Amino acid sequence: MTSSIQEGDLVFLYQDARRSWVARAGEGRFHTHRGYLDLKDLVGLEYGVFVRTSLGQSLAVFKPRLLELVNSFDRPTQIMYPKDIGYAIYQLGLKDRDTVVEVGTGSGALTGALAQAVAPNGRVYTYENREEFLRSAKKNVEKTGLSSLVTFRNIDPSQGFLELNADAAVIDLGDPWKMVAPAWDALAGGGMLAGFTPTVNQLEKLAEALRECGFLVLEAVELLMREFKTETGKVRPESRMIGHTAYVTIARKVTVKE
Numbered sequence: 001m002t003s004s005i006q007e008g009d010l011v012f013l014y015q016d017a018r019r020s021w022v023a024r025a026g027e028g029r030f031h032t033h034r035g036y037l038d039l040k041d042l043v044g045l046e047y048g049v050f051v052r053t054s055l056g057q058s059l060a061v062f063k064p065r066l067l068e069l070v071n072s073f074d075r076p077t078q079i080m081y082p083k084d085i086g087y088a089i090y091q092l093g094l095k096d097r098d099t100v101v102e103v104g105t106g107s108g109a110l111t112g113a114l115a116q117a118v119a120p121n122g123r124v125y126t127y128e129n130r131e132e133f134l135r136s137a138k139k140n141v142e143k144t145g146l147s148s149l150v151t152f153r154n155i156d157p158s159q160g161f162l163e164l165n166a167d168a169a170v171i172d173l174g175d176p177w178k179m180v181a182p183a184w185d186a187l188a189g190g191g192m193l194a195g196f197t198p199t200v201n202q203l204e205k206l207a208e209a210l211r212e213c214g215f216l217v218l219e220a221v222e223l224l225m226r227e228f229k230t231e232t233g234k235v236r237p238e239s240r241m242i243g244h245t246a247y248v249t250i251a252r253k254v255t256v257k258e
Contacts, residue, residue, distance in 0.1 A: 103128075160185060184214055192251070
């Protein structure tokens with residue numbers, strides 16, 4: 001892997017915790033409130049260096065992580081928070097060569113994270129009813145360089161997924177209980193499922209459907225995130241925090257009932 005910036009590479013420009021951007025090296029000028037940066041001047045530089053705008057503003061230049069690319073996505077729908085995505089992927093145990101079915105592509109943030117988790121030889125099959133959402137998600141995932149691992153389907157899978165023996169299923173819909181039976185059919189024995197629900201009522205219906213269909217509900221959790229100020233002598237929690245976003249339900253398919 002090269003550590004220098006190539007023509008056409010996406011780069012992450014970081015000023016501070018509140019101001020950062022994704023740009024493409026070699027294409028025109030990037031303008032900030034503190035001057036512009038000629039993007040062609042980034043080509044050949046090492047990642048991790050500082051550059052200065054025309055008005056002397058210092059910017060750090062990094063290779064963008066998936067997190068930064070997702071933050072630059074076009075968002076026709078609300079995207080999921082990293083705290084929920086990361087926890088679910090860890091619980092699903094995803095790895096190279098795994099197959100995942102997803103319903104509710106939305107803006108593609110979770111889709112990209114799933115693809116990264118099963119890279120380089122796994123596969124994500126993502127289903128989205130809204131064609132305009134799917135078009136946007138395709139463009140977003142292409143930005144991450146992971147689209148070769150994703151099959152996008154503009155199909156309603158409520159009558160069944162096209163895939164069988166998947167390692168994991170991910171459901172991010174307003175009525176996820178409707179997808180429990182199709183997910184059970186698509187999963188291999190012992191396959192994992194993650195469901196995301198914003199309200200307690202939705203969580204209750206999902207958990208009931210999972211048990212009725214032959215899943216073990218391993219857990220349902222709510223993840224809260226509180227950031228801290230880190231200035232010397234002023235270390236304390238931030239006044240605001242990311243509170244409730246979704247309940248994450250993790251379940252596992254069983255093929256023989258007790």
